[in-house]
Amino acid sequence: MNQPLEKSTHQQTKANNVQLVLRTIYDHGQISRAQVARLTRLTRVTVSEIVTELIESKLVAEVGRGPSTGGKTPILLSVIDDARHLICLDLEDEVFHGAVINLRGQIKYSCNLSRQDQGGAQAVEMVYELVDSLLAATRQPVLGIGVGVPGLVDSVNGVVRRAVHLDWNDLHLANLLDQRYHLPVHIANDSQAAALAEFTFGKHEQLNNILVVRVGRGIGAGMVLNGRLHYGDNFGAGEIGHMRVVEGGERCRCGNYGCLETVASSRALVRRAQFLLDELPGGRLASPLRRMAARPEDIDTDLLLRAYRAGDRTVRGLIEDVGYYLGMAIAHMVSILNVNQVVLTGSLSRFGDVLVEVIRYQLLRGGLPLLADKVQVSLSTLGKDIVMLGAASLLMGEVGLV
């Protein structure tokens, strides 16, 4: 009984060592075998054996020679960025996005599929369609499929517990994709994926903790704590859109009142702008917005952004309101978690500085000054691909690359 168990432990050690070596080469860009041995504390013989395997499997290549440190110049190793490709999906509310991503998080190919209100099994078919076209777009070996889904997602079992817009309940999405494509599949909540993307590919100083807040049609957060994505007991960590921030506020689609989403989502913003356009006399709203939108129905987030950039003070005021409530929620997160790095993403983050400014103000008002002082609020530099990059990071995490 003991013998096979001991053996499996040794196999485990071997696999760990392979990951350790690969990760070390990946992190250093270019590195010699001797340096890898020094950093990993493995013997040179072990490192050489593993490197030979990695070269054979075309993950690593010899890319030149480094400076001599006395003897002959050492051969430098590097991970081949396109050695493996990743199929990554972001099942956003209105449009499904897909991309082929390489091991450095570079987008090699991307495509979009308008959802046109499809849900249930039809939405699953659309996912297949997207994956089919992505697989056809790469000739490299594919490491796996990663999917970011808006909703409650059990990342361990690969089940979408609840995604309201897609009308998915307890959908075993990972199984379905695995059966069809015979590839490793990882799925996660979209905001949680975004946090992982920012942690892996964002240009931050070395850090342990990061909060990522997505503000679009819905509001969600993701958090990496002590270097690990925090999922929560039911994979619902970061569901901040339904924190109550207004006593006696309006009814939310969740059934409660005064939720953050009722005052700080893009839907809330558009609704308020429509109300102003409709109700206020022209004089009160003499402004770019009035010129751009003939009727309330013309207003959407893009139009508001244009009006804001054209100097519309009414829109600026509405964004300050969004920042006020968002800042309140972020101040709570920071008070509870003491995380100094907060990153904004999602469609409303395009309003940029005005939002960041109000959030900073709220942080100083709503937390211990000694700690609030240290918090950095910034805008994500990863753009619209953030959720797909998070899906890529999930897959790369499985092979120990991040």
Add this chain to the structure above:
Amino acid sequence: MNQPLEKSTHQQTKANNVQLVLRTIYDHGQISRAQVARLTRLTRVTVSEIVTELIESKLVAEVGRGPSTGGKTPILLSVIDDARHLICLDLEDEVFHGAVINLRGQIKYSCNLSRQDQGGAQAVEMVYELVDSLLAATRQPVLGIGVGVPGLVDSVNGVVRRAVHLDWNDLHLANLLDQRYHLPVHIANDSQAAALAEFTFGKHEQLNNILVVRVGRGIGAGMVLNGRLHYGDNFGAGEIGHMRVVEGGERCRCGNYGCLETVASSRALVRRAQFLLDELPGGRLASPLRRMAARPEDIDTDLLLRAYRAGDRTVRGLIEDVGYYLGMAIAHMVSILNVNQVVLTGSLSRFGDVLVEVIRYQLLRGGLPLLADKVQVSLSTLGKDIVMLGAASLLMGEVGLV
């Protein structure tokens, strides 16, 4: 160069195996060598060697024989509960508490030292006094000194960054104690220590995440996430006392307005009760409280608890108010972290059910119903020793016992 590094890796493996064996015996109460080998996946020879060492160092003993599983009856091993003692301190606002605790978290000896408003170097002297008397009270080998401190505590470097009441700023407490006693020292924020205590010694089902909220003169939380105490970037995680919960609320000692402590701490509670006694005509406060307190100055938390237990409706209303704001903060924590186990401790937790009831109500109002439904709010069963037990858990964690 490689040789010593490989060797140190092997020593590390050896140390890990010793911890693994010790932990397995500890967790199982009584267990045979063969069972340990099966559970740890180590060979019987390795396990036997380690067990011999543990018996020699008097940490483990053979305690009898288990049922036969075919051959001869196996010898059972057990960790000796009093093999090592731990010196644990809780430097609470008004009284310093100390205890000698064994490896099962049993209090073997305890003592209290009234602080009498001493701060700075004098408070350090009082800590020495306490440790001296605790060390004199045990004849067992001492594993180390653990200290829970109210304030901002850098647990990695053993430095009290800021403890306002004690007038300690950047005090290298761990160093001071180490120099004087030559024992391992671990210090932590008191609420963080309480979370660790609840995680280690609380009677909870196996769990990964737990939130512990302490409500006394101040309000603080501690959280174990994914099995690890979450400290935050500046060791300030859980500083929820200064979350803003009342817009336009009263000024807090931190300089901000409407902080949770201004409405839900025992100081806030007492102040409100005093106001009622002072300002309201007798008829409005015909009640146990009126009978018990001749003057506002008579009122403290203990008296309010007696009045509440005697059926005082005014006090009940005040506690409901405390629960309202506390519940708001806890709902925020739960929305952000999706943790299903919330435990209350501290002097106000003695109000028990009424507090829990209002907090539950707030959870349902202030979070996604699907997730809020799953949250359990309970009162700690660890009583006044919770911070010292957390300090014990910190020390035991260092030797791999928890």
